[in-house]
Amino acid sequence: MKSFFIPKKIVVPATADSLPRIREFITKVGKRYRLSKHEINAFKISIDEACTNIIKHGYQDNSGNIKLRVSIGVDQMIVELIDQGKSFDPNLVCEANVQDYVSSGKKGGLGIFIMRKFLDAIDYEVTSIGNILRLTKQRQQVARNRDQQHFSATFKKFKSRLFFNNYNSQMICCGEFLLLT
Amino acid sequence: MELEVFKKNDVAILKISGDVDLYSSPQVRNKILALLAKTQKNLLVNLKDVSYMDSSGVATLVEALQLTNKRGGKLRLYHLGPAIRDVFELSRLDKVFDICETESQALNGIIAE
Numbered sequence: 001m002k003s004f005f006i007p008k009k010i011v012v013p014a015t016a017d018s019l020p021r022i023r024e025f026i027t028k029v030g031k032r033y034r035l036s037k038h039e040i041n042a043f044k045i046s047i048d049e050a051c052t053n054i055i056k057h058g059y060q061d062n063s064g065n066i067k068l069r070v071s072i073g074v075d076q077m078i079v080e081l082i083d084q085g086k087s088f089d090p091n092l093v094c095e096a097n098v099q100d101y102v103s104s105g106k107k108g109g110l111g112i113f114i115m116r117k118f119l120d121a122i123d124y125e126v127t128s129i130g131n132i133l134r135l136t137k138q139r140q141q142v143a144r145n146r147d148q149q150h151f152s153a154t155f156k157k158f159k160s161r162l163f164f165n166n167y168n169s170q171m172i173c174c175g176e177f178l179l180l181t
Numbered sequence: 182m183e184l185e186v187f188k189k190n191d192v193a194i195l196k197i198s199g200d201v202d203l204y205s206s207p208q209v210r211n212k213i214l215a216l217l218a219k220t221q222k223n224l225l226v227n228l229k230d231v232s233y234m235d236s237s238g239v240a241t242l243v244e245a246l247q248l249t250n251k252r253g254g255k256l257r258l259y260h261l262g263p264a265i266r267d268v269f270e271l272s273r274l275d276k277v278f279d280i281c282e283t284e285s286q287a288l289n290g291i292i293a294e
Binding site: 020049056098117 | 203239
């Protein structure tokens with residue numbers, strides 16, 4: 001994965017009233033990294049659904065936290081959700097049939113169905129630090145081109161202002177500069 | 182999130198404003214159930230000011246659709262913004278719901294109880 005960023009993170013209580021804060025965080029990070037409205041919305045709803053599952057099925061009535069780590073690169077976006085609740089792998093949930101869902105009144109499974117539609121990969125693992133749910137979405141070509149142009153323009157602007165003795169130091173400083181813009 | 186109920190030609194219109202998620206969708210459900218309990222057979226839902234809706238919000242509307250269908254009534258959604266439309270299209274629920282662009286389209290053919 002090509003990347004020029006430092007992951008962002010947030011820790012929130014695993015309660016329903018944390019969901020607006022999580023969405024606000026994703027929106028801010030998305031805008032900061034110039035994601036399209038569609039990309040931000042896709043991530044907001046996928047993360048919201050994943051957090052809802054952690055709150056409802058992972059922690060149930062117990063208290064705990066959810067930690068989010070966001071990484072946004074030129075090619076893809078990854079969000080990791082870490083919790084210490086009961087393990088709940090969304091990949092084990094069967095594909096919902098929307099027609100059956102509506103006709104039979106069956107509840108549940110719609111959130112995971114929506115996540116699968118919006119995302120390119122959903123990975124789950126149980127580790128010593130907790131359950132890690134990794135959500136990946138490939139970036140749209142338009143957004144990737146826009147990011148690459150922004151990266152080139154910012155790099156040129158930065159290079160014109162400062163002089164470095166070698167190429168490696170330019171790359172490191174440029175990466176840091178982008179985080180400050 | 183805010184909920185307002187209007188009547189036009191004696192048809193109930195529920196206007197939802199704000200985010201509909203796990204936290205707020207029970208309020209929407211209670212309001213819809215109360216409206217349908219008051220012998221309302223048909224219900225229009227204005228989603229113009231809904232900026233975000235998760236699966237719990239969608240499930241609430243699915244339940245409302247089932248209830249109106251059972252009563253031989255109609256549930257129509259209108260004024261969906263791009264973010265909400267995305268959710269309905271990707272989940273293919275846009276084929277299940279009666280989605281209109283405007284209020285007058287939504288009211289068209291609806292007979293007040």
